[in-house]
Amino acid sequence: MPDAQRLISSFPETKIVLEAAGWPLDQTAEGFKRWEQRLEAVSEFPNVTLKLQGLALLFGPSAEAIGPWARGAARIFGPGRCMFASHFPVDRLLWSFDDLLEAMEEALGDLDPEERHAIFAGCATEVYGLG
Numbered sequence: 001m002p003d004a005q006r007l008i009s010s011f012p013e014t015k016i017v018l019e020a021a022g023w024p025l026d027q028t029a030e031g032f033k034r035w036e037q038r039l040e041a042v043s044e045f046p047n048v049t050l051k052l053q054g055l056a057l058l059f060g061p062s063a064e065a066i067g068p069w070a071r072g073a074a075r076i077f078g079p080g081r082c083m084f085a086s087h088f089p090v091d092r093l094l095w096s097f098d099d100l101l102e103a104m105e106e107a108l109g110d111l112d113p114e115e116r117h118a119i120f121a122g123c124a125t126e127v128y129g130l131g
Helices: 002-010 029-043 055-059 063-077 097-107 113-127
Strands: 016-018 048-052 082-084
Touching: 002 016, 002 029, 029 048, 029 063, 048 063, 048 113, 055 063, 063 082, 063 097, 082 113
Parallel strands: 016 048, 048 082
Antiparallel strands: none
């Protein structure tokens, strides 16, 4: 994340999409806190959005495993700057696309419908000019 922050600050007008929620690798409580701090620093740049993909590769294929990271990312960046994405075909080693989608929907189930729509469609539509 520190390397990304230096790059991002050099290109403030360029849309940048960080993948895998910034690739948090340390599953300890200290690692989660460090990830949150680094994500908060990067979230200060309005040109940055975050993909919520690949988390099962890091933490396991379940809503319980990916939930804290997905919810933390949505809290820090806001649903309007987070987008759901798969990490297929690699994710296929762990689960089906339907299982991935169901787990992410469960992990983000406490968000209101507009916030879920932002993550599952709105952010990507805007960032990639699909609408």
